[in-house]
Amino acid sequence: MRKKRRKSNWRPGQILWPLLIVNVALGLNYSKVTSIVHARAAGVPPQDQERVQGILESMANIPCAKVDARKLESEVMSNEEVDSVELSRHIFGSSWLKVRYRNPVATLKGRDGVVLSDDGVFYHASIIPSGLPVLDMPASGPPTLVTYAGTWQPGSIAMLAGYARQKYAGKDIRIEINPRGVVCLNIGSGRVILGSCDDLDKKLKTLDSRLQKNPQELDGENMLVLTLPSNPTIVPKAVEKKP
Secondary structure, eight states, rough: OOOOOOOOOOOOOOHHHHHHHHHHHHHHHHHHGGGEEEEEESSHHHHHHHHHHHHHTBBBBBGGGGHHHHHOOOOOOOOTTEEEEEEEEETTEEEEEEEEEOOOOEETTSSTEEHHHHSOOEEEOOOOOOTOOOOOOOOTOSSSOOOSOOOOOOOHHHHHHHHHHTTTTTSEEEEEEEOOOEEEEEETTEEOOOOSSSSSSHHHHHHHHHHHHHHHTTSSSEEEEESTTTTTTEEGGGGGGOO
């Protein structure tokens, strides 16, 4: 008895159409028709626009798919003031570069042009805003240990600098870290001993509360010790031990 052949449901279009779509897509991506013609950048300050624009122009006449985004982003980030870069592009000849720059919150004493960013990174800044707090550190660099507990915490110091600049605008602000790691906040002639960066938010809340009750508390010859925010004390500046 003869077996019936199973009828195939295969159609040529099932393979041809996907292949055609893939070929068209590859052709568009790698064709000179998709070359970058318009390149724009956002977030670039005037002092860095010429450099960034020159990097963008290196993409001219290169097909969209052949643009090495990682290489281009690395070139833009060769400027240590740049925090992050993101390049987007499409086959219609346009590209968009989004650049984010670091935000300085303090200058480093004794190092011209070196600043601390709001995320705790030291870098050289081409333009330094006025009124930044001064960070005074040991000549040997950040202490490896701080008093009481913890380690060098640049992010916390950056937060302290940003807080002090906003809270005490117009006053001379100096953040001092001695070789033993003790952090001191100097507001004009006033001096606040913070100790380590631990519980920094609680220490600053205590400081705010005390200055609201007595705005002149730091104007005299005394200093406020907040190493234990639950037990603030006032002591004469003359008795402070110098490292």
